[in-house]
Amino acid sequence: MRACGVDPSGLRFAGSGPWALLTGCMETDMERSENTDNPTIEQYDQPTGGWGSVKSLLSHAKDEGMLASTLWATLQKQNKADGYQCVSCSWAKPAEPHTFEYCENGAKATIWETTPKRCDREFFAKHTVSELLEWTDHDLEKQGRLTTPMRYDRTLDQYVPVKWEDAFREIAAELNAIDPKSAVFYVSGRAALETSHMWQLMARIYGSNNLPDSSNMCHESTSVGLPESIGSPVGTVTLDDFDQCDMMFFFGHNTGTNAPRLLHWVQEARKRGAPVITFNPVLERGLMRFKNPQSPTEMLSPDEGTKMSSDYYQVRGGGDIAAMTGIAKAVFALDDAAQETGRPRVLDVDFIETHCHGFDEFERFVRQADWDEIVRCSGLPRDELEHVGRVYAKAEKVIGNYGMGLTQHRHGIENVQMLVNLLLMRGMMGKPGAGISPIRGHSNVQGQRTVGITEKLKLIPVEKFEEFYGFTVPKEDGLDTIGTCEGILDGSVKAFVALGGNFSRAIPDTARMEDAWRRMRLNVQISTKLNRNHLLTAEINYILPCIGRIERDTQASGPQTVSMEDSTACIHASFGHREPASRELLSEPKIVAELAKALVPGKSTVPWDEWVGDYAKVRDAIERAYPTDFRDFNKRMGTPGGFHRDIGASYREWRTESGKANFLTPDTFDVDPDIDTTSADVLRLITLRSNDQFNTTIYGYDDRLRGVFGTRMVILMNEEDMQRLGLRNDDRVDVQTHTDDGIVRKVEDYRVHAWAMPKGNCGGYYPELNALLPLWHHSKRAHVPAAKSIPVRLTKRGRQAAA
Template structure:
């Protein structure tokens, strides 16, 4: 194993290092030659959609339309490695639990349906028919349908997700804990309150027209690297790019485009951000309020001097409500409090305000640094306030741009994966399929875990994902999952979620995005929705990793038929024989998909209409609504003098819980992950040395001790009072109670902790 080391990384993001990392990823998975051909079909009109992030494809694609991390995501699915029954027979589950997450996935693609055998503590092969029958028997023995949880990962297609929600609702529950609950649920809750839609309002071409782009709590170089191309283009044509983040992310400093021969051959790069503002962890709300306070003050000065107003007063008067209350709050909020909470100076924020006001059109981009807080929904509304001040919604080159994570997390929600279904949706479901769906609200992730802990849930079915690792309060959450009667996971590869299992457990292996999906009606295409509401088809070309694999859609339909029989009489086999029939059903239930099958046959797909983009506001008032954000703290203030605010984050060589290596080259961390980043002033205050091993302990308010040991102290340029560690290693420190009450999203990005020295050998 390579030696672990900390070494400053001084090269730009992207560039030759990115190409080298891509080649290494293909080689380590045994697809150095075949993988190249597969990559050339990824994100192309007649190819398959990247299984990584949800960044949209340009209308005119280049010869290769993939990034380093997208290539790794593909390589991890197209690997030649196989996790066969013979491989799994070598290890007990107890042995596998001692492995790290990287080594688990490196066993390769799952090839057979597997059933947990308690006598041998191993997963053993089982036929599809027996697996379905056994699962049906256990689910049929539940006292209530609400004793089952139906979890979805954002990698599931629209077709699979629609059938999954249909299955669960026909079974009798609205329990849909979903990966979006853990990331962008505040977007789905907050934007409808402000704008009447739960999605962003920009298209990719708006980046070509924006005069300013403000980025809050988003690291595109790692989480959505293809976003770097429009950012690079915007920077080169002179658009102002302002970045707000506790870390100075390398891609937001400099980027070398692997698709640009001049930059690659000349070893030059493009500066991306005009300014980088290192906000405190949890300081984005204060920073946004500071920018708005400065904007309103400048507008007040212009009005008093009888000069041209700097706010879009015509838009505010004609399209919004609540401005006066917002302005009053801004005027009353003192600058010293804003500076203290944000970690930025008044001069910084007034400068950002002037840049914003000079821009004719501005895009406001945000990621999980904004949403994963105790006030995540309010944060989203606060950022929307800033857009509304200048009328930056519903016109070219402007808008709100939430950067979603997994490739179809947004599409899952659009086709019905929600624990809070509307009456209109349920009525249409009843009309199309002839059964009465449950009307009561179900469980999101936090409520599902709480119900497991209380013993009110007995079964857990997962359409993809690695739920047991991704959840907050990991130790206590996993203890609750082990007490379940049944866990079922539909997966491509082994992960820790399969090792944290119920008394009965099944692994159902599925096809990947890049593989041919042949059903009774012939080869099939699935569809996905990207983060800008573009829906397009995806069709794999690679042969399946095993003849025993089934598509996600076929597995869901098989489970539904086994569990439900003919009551209600839903034609599961007919639906899966030809996915056009599933899309026809989606169109019947969701009129927004009108002409679904015809429209996905047009290269590039189609856009799901956004009313807010047309300046039609589906809010109770019929207008876009400003919202007052009380105070400045995104998370409850901690008076403990030892407290540091911990933010969890991904490494560059990681996507969600999947690790491509143990390195994070942009932050200079190699062959290790148990590190905690702290600035030198905070280290001196605590008497810590670089390389010293420490434990992090949550400052909990429920009497439960949460601590994780073994972190190496790494000096890093961060604001005072802050520290950072990798997800999911730090997830046990995130209390289940620390979540946004409106959206249920856990506060992964702000955990109050103390740093403790570890005793020798401890």
């Protein structure tokens, strides 16, 4: 690699323009072409970030046919106060952003959305739906941006153009011909606050509370668990707390792929000596080594980057409650020793007495817990958990981060609440530098719930909606994601109207759900790109293409701004500036308003046209309905770094029934107690995402950070398990769910490969392996699919030489 010039203030670009640094410093052999005919799996020892990340971005941009200058100009606006908010993850945006305030996956999402490729009427004229059903998820989305409203013609087996006004009229007629309770209005995590608020009003005026969203599939365990513990459905920390903390926990989160910009704050914490202790069944590169692309010195250095986790523990999949119990048991022992010797207490007894409820029961549970059982269930030695307890006991400001490794289990709620218990023991809640940090996925999935996207009546201001707009809100809870799937299977759901997303790929039981989907009456998809959900044709089907967040949205009052909420409960403005992909596109708020005018004319006083003409009026309506969280919404929305919602737990106001923070004691260590893995040949499958995807969007077939190139059809296994089952690297297997419900769930012709996994666990990629996930295997109260613990058996198909 040749050297490039730098100066103390930042980058000095060789040649003409910033891309000269990115291309001119890339004379290495790190680049891997995607070769699905000859996939390879090997150890990847490079850090997260660094030149591997830059090379990947350049490769994707080139493959999409994008001009470097165009991409650079766009990325310079990403996550900036005067620009657009990233369309991928929801991690927080700083008030003083870096020059490159985006990560590899965020930039890939921008490339994917701003591609010059078009999936237009000519494309649909060339291909039948039956043909397109044979294409992969990657190849469908790779056709580019949708440009024209389309309606499915069953006689041709093709989508054909339809006028917007005809589509709205016909969709409304179909919906008004059925019981509103049989219609579902789904929302993906990308729709802005303004659109989401309008969407839920339209559905309720129509008569449906069926408003499932992306959170149902990932962090609903948080949304149920945290309010019971601390009175808030979201985390308590902001970026200021990350700047102050002196220790972090990470449980079950692949930060390097799913929220890479967080790595900057982790790196800074490590540089000031803060321990970062990670519990994850899979060794993820992002929390092992990181080389910061913002730093020329790091990028040009030959070293391996920053060691991100001071301690990394491969907890057995589903063993987190046991591990946290072991840490808590160690803390109690240290507190006992401190009292015996007259030293300061390890427990924050003043905080517990003043602010907490249920501590005595929790203490009994932990003290009575058997170390042998803790070790067996967690898969971790006692001395390692006691070491973590000692490190934790010395810290003053601790943040507990977690992801779907905690939430996607049968007892996902208890997982979340046990982490809260661990923090409450030492008063690590509601003070600077400390708190709970659920790391959400999609860019506005948290915010949608804030403005009314929920099937639960108790979470919306029913009386205000009825008073403000003169209609009656349906008085029973609606369907969440699991309820929607059950309704599609039994035929009670007749219509599915989606504001974004790829619902059928994100949900469990793929084969059963795809078959049942075709028996519905109506399927409407508001989208930017083609995906499989468009091709699962009901009796009547529409594709309604919309403007993307990065594009200019001009309405009657001029250019419009939208807003969204990040993982730290901060609200941000977002300004699109790119030319829309097609003149035929409508904005999401415009589509919602026009559909509402056709569907529920005269049934409310909602001023749909006024709202579309000026989105500021929608924000006024949001503030009116939610005055505490959205005080002075329009004045504050442009605040650099966003403005923070009123999260009582962040300043020790506990909005719980007890009026205090609650220690909530689990019933068991086993977070998935009703699946049988006692047979020697049954493994627990953990679904994973590659660093070349975001949620169901597959950017490519390489998972660079795991060294998997050219394939997603792989099962990563513990080497001892492979030997025990008579398997070798690159053997081909069929994978079948081990259940007794009479349903065969199976995927075929996967290759196995030895990996650093706990014994009894294996891993493979979502969403393809959703085919193995039973619909009933979900969080007991939150209904989140338990995708981190699927019981499976592998059957060898015959040996094949290593690629």
